[in-house]
Amino acid sequence: SAEIKIGASVSATGPAAFLGDPEAKTLEMLVEEINAKGGINGEKIELVLYDDGGDPNKARTFATRLIENDEVQAIIGGSTTGTSMSILSVAEDAEIPFISLAGAIDIVQPVKPYTFKTPHTDRMACQKIFEDMQKRGIETIGMISGTDGFGASMQAQCKDVAGEYGIKIAADETYDPKDADMTAQLTKIRNTEGVQAVLNPGFGQGPAIVTRNYRQLGIELPLYQSHGVASDGFIELAGKDAVEGVRLPGTALLVADLLAEDDPQKPVVMAYKTAYEERHNEPVSTFGGYAHDGFALLVDALTRAGSAEPEAIRDALEATSALVGTTGVYTMSAEDHLGLDLSAFRMLEVKGGTWSLVE
Amino acid sequence: MTLLSIEGLGIAFGGIKAVHDVSLKVDPGEIVSIIGPNGAGKTTLFNMISGIYQPDSGCVLLEGEDVTGMAPFRLASRGMSRTFQNLQIFQNMTVLENAIAGFHLQERGAVLADLLHLPSSRRRARAAEAGARALLARVGLERAADREAGSLSYGSLKRLEIARALALRPKVLLLDEPAAGCNAVETEEIDQLIAEVAASGVAILLVEHDMKLVMRISSHVVVLDQGEKIAEGAPAEVSRDPAVIAAYLGSEEAAHADG
């Protein structure tokens, strides 16, 4: 058939279901939407979606399957860095464009011809946070990170980039994503000389528990969370009282209603947010947004390429310019297969139990 | 030199002396029987001799060497073999394989040879199998060779254990109630087998409650009661000992009763 076949392998179950589940739901929704509108250049899109459970070995198998068996023209997916790395090596070998939904910079650095990615990097999140800290005159901080892929990767990036902002990490603690109590680590941080703020990279329940324990211990220092928990669910889980004053770098999606009317992202995020929440009856998350953007990039490229040849798609992807997504505005080039800058992030703070923009 | 000699062996469980200061000797070709009431400490004595329990006191000498508390598998390689009152069968293997297992010391070799199926490994295995079949025939289990050991009746298992113990070609053989679960006729077969083994120069230590068997084949009888030796001597002598009759036999006829 003349259909365009797009493959996806995401972690809809398993430890990274947090990421993969909204991604899968988003992709299914968007494909349906676009087909209802008559497809791209008149051709319908068929989505072949697999759940790799966050296992890189499985992801590699599914990537092989998508390419060799299902003969897709492009792949979106790889919710975690590990699965993305697995998929990209297959895709590069087969010369099929691949848009990764994972955070690590290694995925697109060094640039690989067929691999792109949508999420801002952990490093950018760290930079955004440190910028904010700088503004508040914070120089010494304590970190408490999850040992999962997300937490560990961001922990490393933040440690790496902290010096550039003149920030000293005086305490560096971790917790297992399944841990139930972090008061021991937080006590240690509190008792560390000179700590002025605490930063918690991680996703899942860990950050919620950290936030609660933080208040339980009565720590008054500013608490920074990561974009890993940028969702309304986090406020609910951590409890409105505990979460008051917490800051984190988030995407426009989270504060869709607060965006200025002239904000270029406003229409895009509002459309996605309304559609998703209506359909799935659960709040949108940043991660679903990555899939949204990945799909938008692909649709945009397909439209411009006017062909579903992998080669043509790749070229068109690389030529993406000023595409407005939920995460930010993408402008790709041969040297940059991510195409976002720090402006993609907005510093948010919980005030009165809801997100607000930090000016 | 005595083949096996035990000197002042003793052990206690939770303060209770199960065996206390027991000494005895066995020479090649001899059958020494240990009798005594239930709980007298016979099996415990066996367990100490064969290295399963560590004695609290005393020592075990095998061919003049002190082997007290030595691991069972080392004792096996020095020529000690035994059967159990509570059957210890390799339930997950066939009857034949159980018997072959008894040949372990003769058939074992380099693991690497086994992994690579080298001719030496095959040769050893073949020899063991032939030996095992012969032994099964000797205890009347040749027809059951390929059955799963777990599916044998109690009496047959008892005999399988004897076959396995004989496979080690022991210098000392400890038999714990070999005739339990066998009727009079079957007991006689076992009786003969033991006598033959002894005649071939093996030292045999026997625990058995079947007095007919004990009286018939023992060269020497040791009587334990509450962990202590209360009498010893020739079978006929012991069976007339009033202390033995009171503690164990119940009546003198019991020693000669035909049942």
Next chain:
Amino acid sequence: MPRLSAKSATLLVLAALVVVSPLFFPSGYYYRVGALIFVNGLAVTGIVILTGYAGQISLGHAGFAGIGGYACALAPVHLGLPPALAAVLGVLISGALAYLVGRPILRLKGYYLAVATLGFGILVSMVLNNERQLTGGPDGIIVPDLGLRGLLKDWGLNISNGEFWYFFCGIALLIGAWIALNLRQSPTGRALRALHGSEIAAQTVGIDVARLKLQAFVISAVYASVAGSLLALQNKFITPDVAGFMHSIEMVTMAVLGGAGSVLGAILGAGVLTLLPQVLTVFAEFEQLVLGLVMMLMMIFLREGLLPSLLRKLRGRDE
């Protein structure tokens, strides 16, 4: 007609499967699945030796797979070893570690052994996760190419990546199965099964139980390590997941599901559990549900494992 021994029959069936299956493969993806089955089959064959023969449970064998895999990732970079030698290094480290760890913990029995091995596996995976400088942390690390395919190409044998790994792993599995089958019928194998039946009786026939268990543990660790190396080399990428608890559980499940006492059975189990998720993608949403259900049903109705139970049923019908 002389009766085929179980060993020759198993090897024949396996060899036939490896060689004939590709005739029916519609696409390259099937080679990939085949290769995965062979790798898992190899790991599980080690479990057969440890659990099926010797009756010792391990919930930490993925740790050895992790060591094998990371050896291939790290040794070429840090020690400059070629990947194939790195795998050998992995085997040596796994074997040595199994020896050191096995000595104290193999005294434990049943669930206590299970929890001790579990602890070992968790320690390994924790190191792989947390020593980011060295291992790349949870995000994983790139594994250099084995280079053998290039070599084959130079010799005029040009096969695709998928095909290469399919046959390479297939051969590895055949060798692994051959060794495990040799062991079973050998004096050592018999001694292993004997200690499974009764450790006390095994001792009294002269079997050095502690040593033999240790040997089985080391051998099975080597199997896991080789499997881990093969996986890493063919994926060209590795994450600490290979060493994770779930992977250990998966290995044991494959072995038991297929029939832990039989090499062919266990490999069959590996096949079923590797294929199942691929087949179940049709159910997407219900994949886990169905997987759990299949596991339960198979164990309820084929309690000795897939192959032994099926053979028993077949034989039952003959008579």
Next chain:
Amino acid sequence: MSELLQFLFSGLTVGAVYALVALGFTIIYNASDVVNFAQGEFVMLGGMITWFAYQAGLPLPLAALVAILATAALGVTLNKLAIEPARGAPVVSLIIITIGASVFIQGAAQQVFDKQIHSFPAFSGDTPLRVLEATIQPQSLWVIGGALVVFVGLWLFFTRTLIGRAVLATSNNRLAAQLVGINTNFVMTLSFALSAGIGALAGVLATPITLTAYNVGIGFALKGFAGAMLGGMGNPKGALVGGFLIGLIEALTAGYLSSTYKEAVAFVVILLVLFFMPQGLFGSKSTERV
């Protein structure tokens, strides 16, 4: 000093959760020699069902009761449909069945409920209690109290009641148990109901602290298993002490040594204990004479 106290509170809170899970393991193990790897799923169900019932408008105590009863019923179903039909199967097969059940329940939970993380209010509010310089959540006291109550209950059950003795007899020798008139099927049903109920209770008590989601079961199962083995499988005292010990070791390691390797330290301690006490701290050696 206040630091130490804070670490101890942390360890006790987490340890109590582990202890509750470990206690859940003991019953089924005592009845059947099987470690039920689906135990963690019972904990998950306790939390998830409570949350859903609570969302649906039930008052929290009633929601919790519903969750415990529903989970107990599920435990019975699991026994009837999966464990009983497999009677006589080797223990490894039974373990695989329980693992299969765990996978199945998880799969079902993500269908019936959702994949989100949930929590419900703590029973006695969130205002931390201050002890010297340290603080503890009121909910922690609930969990610790729950672990102690369940322990005492189980201890009395196994040592003081004939039916408790019958449970032990069933695992020790099923054939003999039948011969003395014990309905071993009933014993199994009862064990699964109790075990699942205790698991669910753990979930109910712990969720305000640990939060819950469809996939939290395996983590609980693992730590509970480790705790039970450290204390000696099958012994309620062992489960209690083992669970608390692991919690305390983790908290103290995180506080004084390294939070990264706190679990490693816990497992090293387990390995050390087992090296010297192969049956765990309180496990009784089974006496089989030869």
Next chain:
Amino acid sequence: MLTVEGLRSRYGRIEVLHGIDLHVDSGEIVTVVGANGAGKTTLLRCLSGVQPLSSGTITFRGEPLHLVPAYRRLARGLAHSPEGRQIFTNLTVEENLRLGAFLYTDERVEKDMDDAFQMFPILKEKRNLVAGGLSGGQQQMLAMARALMGRPFCLLLDEPSMGLAPIVVQQIFEVISGLKALGVTVLLVEQNAFGALKIADRGYVMETGRITMQGPSEELISNPRIREAYLGL
């Protein structure tokens, strides 16, 4: 009291009992003798319900028993002291006995326990010790005592004298005879055929899964074939 008709039983595919007919009248002591592997143990296991029948019927006190699950048979009055003793090795001697009386909660339990201790004083000495630590013979006594705690009308005994000292063997046979006075019916499987036949009223001879001979004890004792094959005379 107990009637067995056409009883067949199998282990897997192999049938080991090929149609057993036998009956035990109220108050009788009946013994079954046979060589190793004849099927005696299997027969008793069928009667107590722990081994399934493939066909045949068992009638006990006028009611069909073969459909009653094993654990209810003690309540019907049928107790079994099995081969291999099958005591609860992890429980204490006293707990073993109490579980023997699992069905009862009245005061008689204490009295029965005293009786058991009187019969086997060694058990009283060891009452608080774990049963697994007992010697073989002591365990055998415990198994017998535990069966009696169930207050049976009919007692199935599988080689009760195995591993017992001669003095206790005499005593056991006296106890069994004594049961008769108490109105307890006994079906006794014994390798000590001579001793068993001496106290039994009637006997059956079992060979490879079939009953090949039966009759009053005296008759069997004097039968030359039996004397040669089982009594070794």
